[in-house]
Amino acid sequence: MVTELGPAIRTRPTLAVWKFASCDGCQLTLLDCEDELLGLTERVRIDHFVEMTPAEGADRERARLEGRGPYDLSLVEGSISTAEDAERIQHVRHISRYLVTIGACATAGGIQALRNFVDVNDFLAAVYAQPEYIATLETSTPISAHVPVDFELRGCPIDRRQLLEVINAYLAGRKPQISNHSVCFECKRRGTTCITVAHGTPCLGPVTHAGCGAICPAYGRGCYGCFGPSSKPNLRAMIAQLRHDGMSERDIQRVFRTFNAASPDYAPVPDLAAEEQQSPPA
Numbered sequence: 272m273v274t275e276l277g278p279a280i281r282t283r284p285t286l287a288v289w290k291f292a293s294c295d296g297c298q299l300t301l302l303d304c305e306d307e308l309l310g311l312t313e314r315v316r317i318d319h320f321v322e323m324t325p326a327e328g329a330d331r332e333r334a335r336l337e338g339r340g341p342y343d344l345s346l347v348e349g350s351i352s353t354a355e356d357a358e359r360i361q362h363v364r365h366i367s368r369y370l371v372t373i374g375a376c377a378t379a380g381g382i383q384a385l386r387n388f389v390d391v392n393d394f395l396a397a398v399y400a401q402p403e404y405i406a407t408l409e410t411s412t413p414i415s416a417h418v419p420v421d422f423e424l425r426g427c428p429i430d431r432r433q434l435l436e437v438i439n440a441y442l443a444g445r446k447p448q449i450s451n452h453s454v455c456f457e458c459k460r461r462g463t464t465c466i467t468v469a470h471g472t473p474c475l476g477p478v479t480h481a482g483c484g485a486i487c488p489a490y491g492r493g494c495y496g497c498f499g500p501s502s503k504p505n506l507r508a509m510i511a512q513l514r515h516d517g518m519s520e521r522d523i524q525r526v527f528r529t530f531n532a533a534s535p536d537y538a539p540v541p542d543l544a545a546e547e548q549q550s551p552p553a
Contacts, residue, residue, distance in 0.1 A: 279375050284343035284442060287319035289363050290336075291349030291356050292411060296428035297374035298322040298348050304431050311435070316440060318342060341473050344441050350376040350533070352383055352411040364418035372414045373434065375427035380465025381532025384411040386419055386532055396427050412533055422447060427497040427530045430482045451502040452482050457485035466491060473516040475526065476505035495529060500536035510540070510547050520548040 288298055302323060317323075317337035337359070345367035351357050364370055375381050386394060387410045395402035414420055426436055433449055439449040450456070454476035458465065466472040466488050474493035475533065476485070480501045487494050490516075513523050523544040527537045 276377050277459065285318045285341075285362075286346045286438070287320075287338050287340065287342040287367065288319065289338075289345060289349075290319070291347065291360070291377070291414075292352040293349030293374065293376040293381065295322060295348070295428075299375075299484045300428050300434055301346070301430050303433060304524055307435055309433075311438065315344075315438070336367065337362070341368065342366060344369045344438065345370045346438075347372050347377050347414050348374050348381060350380045350411045350413060351408070351417055353407055354543045355406075356394060357417060358407070360414060360417050369421045370414075370418065371422045371441070372420050372427050373424045373426075375425065375499055375530045376411075377414045378423045378425055378534075379531035379537075380413055381427075382530060383530035384530070386411055387530060388528070401445050410533070416533075420526055424449070425480045425499040426482050433482055451547065453477055453480050453487050453501040453504075454479045454481055454483065454488070454498070457481050457483070458488050461478075461485060461498075462491060465490045466515065467512065468494060471516050473513050473526070475509070477501075477512075478506060478509045495526060497530045499531040500534055504536060506537070506539055507547075510543050512528045514547050520544045523547075 276461060276472040276477065279378045290298060294347075298320075299322070304311070343365055345459060347360070347363065347370060349356075372378050380387070386494070391407065391409045392402070395405055395407070399405055413422065420435060424433060426433070447450060455465075458476060460482070463485055465474075467474045467476075470491075472491075472493045474488060476488060476494040478501055479494050479496045479499040483495070497553065506527045510523055513526075518526070524541055526538045531537060
């Protein structure tokens with residue numbers, strides 16, 4: 272994750288929002304900012320945002336996926352899953368002064384990265400009546416695997432407060448103040464009893480990036496890692512704890528792959544889970 276910023280943007284900057292393979296949920300988070308969004312539009316000009324653009328404008332021209340730019344800040348949602356996407360992200364990077372990826376798909380491949388562990392042709396044959404008409408890559412990969420990225424904002428979907436902080440930071444020419452600690456810190460701050468210690472519930476909180484407000488543990492459910500890896504996650508200790516709480520090697524691999532399957536931080540999980548499987552839980 273790149274954190275060094277350039278000088279502050281002094282004129283009214285331009286913002287572009289881009290979609291690749293995704294569900295649009297992170298783009299909707301920006302629209303859900305409501306009152307804050309109105310204030311933001313007084314400071315920034317949104318030049319490209321297909322999600323908030325009519326399918327056909329007043330001039331009868333259909334909304335286009337391609338923007339001309341240049342743009343001061345680009346927010347990119349979604350993973351790269353087609354050859355066309357791989358070419359288009361190069362264009363987006365070329366016309367963007369700063370490029371920020373938003374959400375689990377853009378930062379770690381998303382749910383669609385589950386294809387990376389099987390033959391994608393098996394999925395095509397199972398889902399589509401005529402798979403020969405589907406054009407796709409064998410893998411789904413994060414944006415950072417294709418172009419330099421200035422900042423990665425995690426979450427599925429992202430948190431609106433963190434999104435506003437990132438946008439305001441780039442407008443001010445400073446580093447976004449996004450905490451890089453784990454969900455466990457958020458549990459402590461809201462006074463939530465640790466469900467693993469108290470009840471033996473499997474929970475990925477110790478290795479998951481903060482930002483959700485520890486919603487799941489607050490309601491008695493283990494964190495399932497939708498905000499992706501925290502800074503320097505201790506995977507070996509986490510896997511040992513999950514085994515202690517009753518999860519098998521297969522279950523451990525699946526829980527780490529749910530939302531962030533292509534995250535480089537989680538790549539050692541299969542080998543570590545296999546090693547842990549050879550030793551009975553303490």
